[in-house]
Amino acid sequence: MKSLLMKEFKLAASPLAYIFLVGALMTLLPGYPILMSAFFICFGVFHSFQNAREVNDVLYTALLPVKKSDFVKAKYAFTCIIQLCGFILCAALTAVRMTAFSAAAPYVSNALMNATPVFLAFVLLIFAAFNALFVGGFFKTAYKIGIPFLTFGIATLLLVALAETLPHLPGLSFLHDPAGEKLGAQFAALAAAVLVYALATVFACQKAKKRFERIDL
Amino acid sequence: MSILEVQGLTKRYPSFLLDGVTFSMEQGRVMGLIGRNGAGKTTTLKSIFNLVHPDGGAVRIFGLEMPRDERAIKQRIGYAGGAVDFYSRKKLSQIVDVTKRFYDDWDDDACRKYLDAFSLDKNKTPRELSEGMRVKFSLTLALSHRAELLILDEPTSGLDPVSRAELLDAFLFLKKKGVSILFSTHITTDLEKCADDITYIARGKLIASEPLASFMGTNAKAGHGETLEEIMVHYEKESLYEKLADERV
Numbered sequence: 001m002k003s004l005l006m007k008e009f010k011l012a013a014s015p016l017a018y019i020f021l022v023g024a025l026m027t028l029l030p031g032y033p034i035l036m037s038a039f040f041i042c043f044g045v046f047h048s049f050q051n052a053r054e055v056n057d058v059l060y061t062a063l064l065p066v067k068k069s070d071f072v073k074a075k076y077a078f079t080c081i082i083q084l085c086g087f088i089l090c091a092a093l094t095a096v097r098m099t100a101f102s103a104a105a106p107y108v109s110n111a112l113m114n115a116t117p118v119f120l121a122f123v124l125l126i127f128a129a130f131n132a133l134f135v136g137g138f139f140k141t142a143y144k145i146g147i148p149f150l151t152f153g154i155a156t157l158l159l160v161a162l163a164e165t166l167p168h169l170p171g172l173s174f175l176h177d178p179a180g181e182k183l184g185a186q187f188a189a190l191a192a193a194v195l196v197y198a199l200a201t202v203f204a205c206q207k208a209k210k211r212f213e214r215i216d217l
Numbered sequence: 218m219s220i221l222e223v224q225g226l227t228k229r230y231p232s233f234l235l236d237g238v239t240f241s242m243e244q245g246r247v248m249g250l251i252g253r254n255g256a257g258k259t260t261t262l263k264s265i266f267n268l269v270h271p272d273g274g275a276v277r278i279f280g281l282e283m284p285r286d287e288r289a290i291k292q293r294i295g296y297a298g299g300a301v302d303f304y305s306r307k308k309l310s311q312i313v314d315v316t317k318r319f320y321d322d323w324d325d326d327a328c329r330k331y332l333d334a335f336s337l338d339k340n341k342t343p344r345e346l347s348e349g350m351r352v353k354f355s356l357t358l359a360l361s362h363r364a365e366l367l368i369l370d371e372p373t374s375g376l377d378p379v380s381r382a383e384l385l386d387a388f389l390f391l392k393k394k395g396v397s398i399l400f401s402t403h404i405t406t407d408l409e410k411c412a413d414d415i416t417y418i419a420r421g422k423l424i425a426s427e428p429l430a431s432f433m434g435t436n437a438k439a440g441h442g443e444t445l446e447e448i449m450v451h452y453e454k455e456s457l458y459e460k461l462a463d464e465r466v
Contacts, residue, residue: 003315003318003319006315006318007315007318010307010311010314010315011304011307011311011312011315012304055303055304055305055306055307056302056303056304057303057304059268059303060303060304062268063266063268063291063296064291064316064319065287065288065289065290065291065292065319065320066288066319067287067288214270216263216268216269216270217263217268217269
């Protein structure tokens with residue numbers, strides 16, 4: 001498994017997987033749907049899958065003395081590591097917005113989603129959608145990436161729309177509140193999202209293993 | 218001792234059936250798997266390597282069962298395809314560094330020796346190599362983990378005559394070292410130079426699997442031809458002229 005993960009980083013990964021981590025900086029943009037940062041982080045991982053397909057990574061790995069299921073686990077591990085790096089960057093920038101820049105005028109008057117633990121919760125939900133819809137969809141064929149990515153893109157748009165709409169509904173304005181008055185509730189939402197992310201990823205990985213086992217290469 | 222036993226291998230596709238192919242291979246032999254394009258050679262090799270899932274039959278390698286003992290078997294075999302290239306923009310040294318981690322018996326000295334012998338520059342990338350050199354690199358990877366059986370899918374297709382001759386020389390050298398080689402081809406002259414045995418598949422069915430000399434002798438006596446090419450044409454030729462001339466079509 002360790003060797004497979006090393007293969008992911010050294011041979012299969014596209015540099016764009018690392019470069020698109022810069023997308024986390026969108027967390028700092030006022031008047032912008034900052035959840036798109038999660039989409040761009042996933043977009044970098046998508047490029048790695050595309051690169052892996054073009055360099056025959058699947059066939060190369062199938063020839064190695066490894067279990068096919070370990071190959072799937074390594075792909076998920078690579079994806080989760082990139083997502084974890086992206087999440088840490090988003091979380092650090094969220095902390096900066098909620099503390100050092102909490103009184104900054106552009107953020108105080110920001111009409112769109114603020115950087116709060118709820119934002120981080122939605123970041124995780126977008127990551128979970130990527131792991132289930134894109135990575136899981138990829139392992140149906142181990143070469144088709146267009147439809148799985150389109151499905152993930154639609155899911156992302158719906159999640160962004162939901163995240164931007166919810167705080168405007170009666171009684172839910174605290175979701176948008178960067179002042180930290182209902183920080184406990186916001187962290188509870190984040191904790192729930194961590195659970196959803198973990199369950200969705202584990203479930204998607206198990207399903208992908210079964211799908212990949214059935215494929216003729 | 219049989220190093221490879223294939224029993225009743227069957228694989229169904231919507232427009233093709235690999236129909237109960239059975240053959241075996243002895244240690245230290247070179248076996249050519251022949252047949253025209255689309256005969257089922259690649260399906261047979263991929264089924265042996267568990268890259269495709271057979272609908273029936275059994276494959277035993279070194280007395281171990283595929284797919285049950287897949288990992289143990291793959292430690293001891295190597296596979297190379299003629300047209301496939303991996304990680305075309307990575308340096309050969311990077312590919313070697315990653316690949317070696319998967320094998321218990323990886324031999325760095327052997328790797329250096331084969332890279333030198335095949336004139337492979339480890340700072341080059343696969344996309345900078347000719348097709349023949351890419352096959353040699355695949356062979357280097359296989360031999361560096363001391364593969365006892367090489368399964369090669371059309372390794373000589375698309376190569377110039379000199380590269381083909383060099384590759385066949387390499388096969389003969391490896392055979393002397395006790396390495397068994399199963400390679401598919403439709404270039405019959407390659408087999409006449411280096412194969413001990415042939416397995417012949419036509420339209421998904423096994424026509425013959427026996428020592429090359431006996432196959433040639435039997436077919437010569439039956440008047441099917443003096444060369445492998447003539448024998449293949451005898452078994453396979455469909456009269457395209459008659460098909461084209463058929464006025465009902």
